[in-house]
Amino acid sequence: MAHAHESNTKRIWTVFGILSLITIVEVGFGIVKPDSLFRNDFLGMSLLNWLFIILTVVKAYYITWAFMHMEGEKKSLQWSVVAPFVFLVLYLSFILLVEGNYVYDVFKDGTIKWNF
Secondary structure, eight states, rough: OOOOSSHHHHHHHHHHHHHHHHHHHHHHHHHHOOOHHHHEEETTTEEEHHHHHHHHHHHHHHHHHHHHHHSSOOHHHHHHHHHHHHHHHHHHHHHHHHHHHHHHHHHHSOOOOOOO
């Protein structure tokens, strides 16, 4: 369990600071789009997209850890809540990106052309 004497205000500001920092990094990379990340691919997707996915999963994990008070629970409960969530987020991201890339390729190279 969490320490009973620890200030909740301090905890809230710490969580706010960490989540804000990660969000600022995400927005910064989205605005700047460094060529070293944007132009290089890994497994069919730019490194910038991988960075966004990883940072989003980190934020989701930290939100679950902090706001569901998972740090004070047994490891088995922690893993039973967090592991399926992380797996499903990664799986959904993978499916959306693969299918989106397929649709883009069909419109780009196929006989069907963009009509919107």
